[in-house]
Amino acid sequence: MVKFLVQRIIGMAVTMFFVSIMVFIIMELPPGDYAERWAFRKFSGTGAQITEADLDNIRANFGLDRPAPERYFKWISGIVLHGDFGEAFAFQTSVNNVIGQKIWLTLAILFSTLIVTYLVAIPVGIYAAIRRGSAEDYALTVFSYLGFALPNFLLALVLLYISITVFDSSVGGLFSPEYADAPWSTAKALDLLSHLIIPSIILAWSATAFQLQTVRATMLDELNNLSVTAARARGVPEWKLLLKYPARLAINPVVSTMSFDANRIFSELPIVALVLGLPELGELLLKSYLDLDMFVAGAILLILTFMIVFMNFLSDIFLAILDPRVKLIEG
Amino acid sequence: MAKTKEMTNNNLLEVKDLKISFKTDEGIITAVDGIKFSVKRGQTLGIVGESGSGKSVSTWSIMRLLPKNSIIDKKSSIKFQQKSGKVVEITKFKSNSRELREIRGGEVALIFQEPMSSFSPVYTIGNQIMEAVLQHRDVTKEEAQEIAIDMLDRVGISNPAQRFKQYPFELSGGMRQRAMIAVALSMNPSLLIADEPTTSLDVTIQAQILELMNELQEELGMSIIFITHNLGVIAQVADEIEVMYLGKILERGTTNDIIHEPQHPYTQALLKAIPRLDTIGERLTAISGDIPSPLSRPIGCPFYTRCEKVMPGICDVKMPEPTQLSDTHTVYCFLYEEKNV
Numbered sequence A: 001m002v003k004f005l006v007q008r009i010i011g012m013a014v015t016m017f018f019v020s021i022m023v024f025i026i027m028e029l030p031p032g033d034y035a036e037r038w039a040f041r042k043f044s045g046t047g048a049q050i051t052e053a054d055l056d057n058i059r060a061n062f063g064l065d066r067p068a069p070e071r072y073f074k075w076i077s078g079i080v081l082h083g084d085f086g087e088a089f090a091f092q093t094s095v096n097n098v099i100g101q102k103i104w105l106t107l108a109i110l111f112s113t114l115i116v117t118y119l120v121a122i123p124v125g126i127y128a129a130i131r132r133g134s135a136e137d138y139a140l141t142v143f144s145y146l147g148f149a150l151p152n153f154l155l156a157l158v159l160l161y162i163s164i165t166v167f168d169s170s171v172g173g174l175f176s177p178e179y180a181d182a183p184w185s186t187a188k189a190l191d192l193l194s195h196l197i198i199p200s201i202i203l204a205w206s207a208t209a210f211q212l213q214t215v216r217a218t219m220l221d222e223l224n225n226l227s228v229t230a231a232r233a234r235g236v237p238e239w240k241l242l243l244k245y246p247a248r249l250a251i252n253p254v255v256s257t258m259s260f261d262a263n264r265i266f267s268e269l270p271i272v273a274l275v276l277g278l279p280e281l282g283e284l285l286l287k288s289y290l291d292l293d294m295f296v297a298g299a300i301l302l303i304l305t306f307m308i309v310f311m312n313f314l315s316d317i318f319l320a321i322l323d324p325r326v327k328l329i330e331g
Numbered sequence B: 001m002a003k004t005k006e007m008t009n010n011n012l013l014e015v016k017d018l019k020i021s022f023k024t025d026e027g028i029i030t031a032v033d034g035i036k037f038s039v040k041r042g043q044t045l046g047i048v049g050e051s052g053s054g055k056s057v058s059t060w061s062i063m064r065l066l067p068k069n070s071i072i073d074k075k076s077s078i079k080f081q082q083k084s085g086k087v088v089e090i091t092k093f094k095s096n097s098r099e100l101r102e103i104r105g106g107e108v109a110l111i112f113q114e115p116m117s118s119f120s121p122v123y124t125i126g127n128q129i130m131e132a133v134l135q136h137r138d139v140t141k142e143e144a145q146e147i148a149i150d151m152l153d154r155v156g157i158s159n160p161a162q163r164f165k166q167y168p169f170e171l172s173g174g175m176r177q178r179a180m181i182a183v184a185l186s187m188n189p190s191l192l193i194a195d196e197p198t199t200s201l202d203v204t205i206q207a208q209i210l211e212l213m214n215e216l217q218e219e220l221g222m223s224i225i226f227i228t229h230n231l232g233v234i235a236q237v238a239d240e241i242e243v244m245y246l247g248k249i250l251e252r253g254t255t256n257d258i259i260h261e262p263q264h265p266y267t268q269a270l271l272k273a274i275p276r277l278d279t280i281g282e283r284l285t286a287i288s289g290d291i292p293s294p295l296s297r298p299i300g301c302p303f304y305t306r307c308e309k310v311m312p313g314i315c316d317v318k319m320p321e322p323t324q325l326s327d328t329h330t331v332y333c334f335l336y337e338e339k340n341v
């Protein structure tokens, strides 16, 4: 197991190295650079003439004149050694300051969504497979296809409307106004949780629909497995054998696709966040990219991909715990 | 509750009028069509027949292990004498009832053709034997582990304490089948159903497993139903043999009756199809023609579409009645019925 862990951690580090290079290249891709954008914003309308020399000066100020490998090295070593993501030019402060809280909130949404997804998809998928062909099974199928079919922003608007009119609560944002600037406390954490529910439900719906069908299909396969009949032939009570044999294996495909879910959630989050007024990273990513504020964009891209790679790592570990064949095959 | 009634002839199991069908998309399939058989204490009944003849369906029904789309006809009777002496009617049990769970494993155990897929890959061999022992015996976990390791040892698995901790895929095919036998016998059943237990094994290992089963039967005294499509295999283990075809029994007798004096044309054809060491290289006379689909069962003798001795106008009209050739030997064929008429 130790060897397995070490292998996976090295694998994760190598992946992140290549990802960081790709992110850096993406940061370099847009035409023009931040110096031009800065000069444009500062001097447009003032009638001032900007020469190439002025631009070079600005570039030198921001450190943009150094060769790419050097800039990459400086950037990445700042992150790895000091946790410092560089300067957010447009905000005139550090990237860490700009994205700090938003990261935690994005992660909170990610994990609450994943938890809702798995808490619903796994037991309900198992149930649907056991009651295959029943009215409940059909109802669940319809319900999950709705999850595929309804656009998230529509869901967000509907839930927003319902919660304001029916429950008279503000779902917009992550905090109620009275807690927004308050220091952290139990009450504030609870307030955050209550605001996480709506975005988590919206984001979890399609992920749940997908995983529910996966669990159901795997469970159906496993139910026909001879080892289930063998356990039944040993006199094991039905509920016990269903949980011990097919259900246990029906979880595997869910565990092994956790990083896909994270990916899906990250790509759907910005639209939902826009409708619900949530301060998360996706929107900031778009904005900073438009502004050519490349260290902000780079930091966000890096963090989001790291989360996905990390989820992948987690699912490898869980799988190895769940299925002894995995460890043996891979040493 | 079933009445306590004496069984005849030292029988452990008496099956009568057993008829089993399946609801399918194409219609109702009758897989077993009114058969009768019994198993004596301490003896081995062999059931032989080509694949699809209803061997598994008829015997799995003794443990009520058939899928949900199966229908056991109301007139069917499966009487079994429990260790307590009580005779129960298994067809009357509710599915998933406690009585049924006690029968499963505790009274009747089953081993399958596929030792690999009959173990779950994610639990150790030990885990799955312990589960069986704890389900049926009133013992502590430590005692169950002892029983399990002892049983692994008894079925000829070396290093049983270490095998106990291994996963099924770490064992060879022959070892897995031994382990499967260990699981079954650790529950102390009085009837063991062995459904083609050696079919997926190569010939040497097959012989070892057959020998093991004979030894264990002598030691533990359980009855066995041994299912195979190979008459050559069954001759080595069975006391009595019944020959099945398309859900019917066509001939029944002692092993000697069936192997040395087969009377039914189907049994004779099966015997010709056994591969023999002394005829290697010669072509086997496989039975010509295909087994009819169970959806379009022939009326009359089920074998008439392939029988060399078919008598048109007789064999394709109704099912032949049983003809008693001796105390032990019965055949269902018009060739013999004619002689008695």
Ligand SMILES: Nc1ncnc2c1ncn2[C@@H]1O[C@H](COP(=O)(O)OP(=O)(O)O)[C@@H](O)[C@H]1O
Binding pocket: B022, B023, B024, B029, B030, B031, B049, B050, B051, B052, B053, B054, B055, B056, B057, B058, B067, B069, B294
């Ligand atoms: N689950 C099922 N659904 C429909 N038909 C089945 C099912 N299981 C078995 N059968 C039918 O029962 C017949 C006998 O099957 P089986 O007892 O498995 O044969 P054997 O064990 O002799 O090879 C098959 O021909 C098949 O048509």
Ligand code: SF4
Binding pocket: B264, B265, B266, B301, B302, B303, B304, B305, B307, B308, B309, B310, B311, B315, B320, B332, B333, B334, B335
């Ligand atoms: S009854 Fe007729 S068809 Fe059937 S086995 Fe006998 S001779 Fe052949």
Ligand SMILES: [Mg+2]
Binding pocket: B055, B056, B057, B195
């Ligand atoms: Mg079979």
